[in-house]
Amino acid sequence: MNIERLRELCLGFPAVTEDIKWGHDLCFSVGAKMFAVTGVDGPFTVSFKVTPEQFEELTAREGIVPAPYMARNFWVLAEDPNQLSAAEWEHYVRQSYELVKSKLTKKLQKELNLL
Template sequence: MDFEAAKALCRSFPGATEDIKWGEDLVFSVGEKMFAVTGNAAPAQAMSFKAEDERFLELTDRPGIIPAPYLARAKWVRVDASADLGDEEAAQLLRRAYELVFAKLTKKLQREITEAAAS
């Protein structure tokens, strides 16, 4: 998984924002709700993101992917540099993380984000 490409992908999602939290973590959010977190230092060594409930156990059974510290109860996974996770699969998982969080936003906020992205 190319973490720099993953960061660029997260930045490209409609309404996505990024900020530094907890002193050193780069957090990607939509509607002020987090969907991915990575280290701010370059090059990044790991990335955490929301996973579908059904895929959480499957993903965490793979080498280099563990339940994300502090966020595992919300079905977040942490992928480190040793994980055998291709860029295409990583992109699909990050897009799904974004979609899962976006779906929990209010309909009004979803509409505002969609309209802003279209203009």
């Protein structure tokens, strides 16, 4: 995984926006709610939302830690992108999108043509 592949993957989902927050973080959102974050400076790392069970499983792996400020919401930070296979990256990023999308109001999902 690299930043170009992450952008391609995230922007391939319906109603996704990208913007820079906090001066240097590239954030991918659906309905103004983030589902993946990467830095534009420094080494390539990615934060994303997972289920509570996956949070425990993934943070037990070397190179994946609880995401700063977001761990209480079951976000992980992949400090070493090589810890996940290409298939795992696609699974976890899509799942993060779906988890966040599912928390949007039905009204907003309808406005975004997600229903």
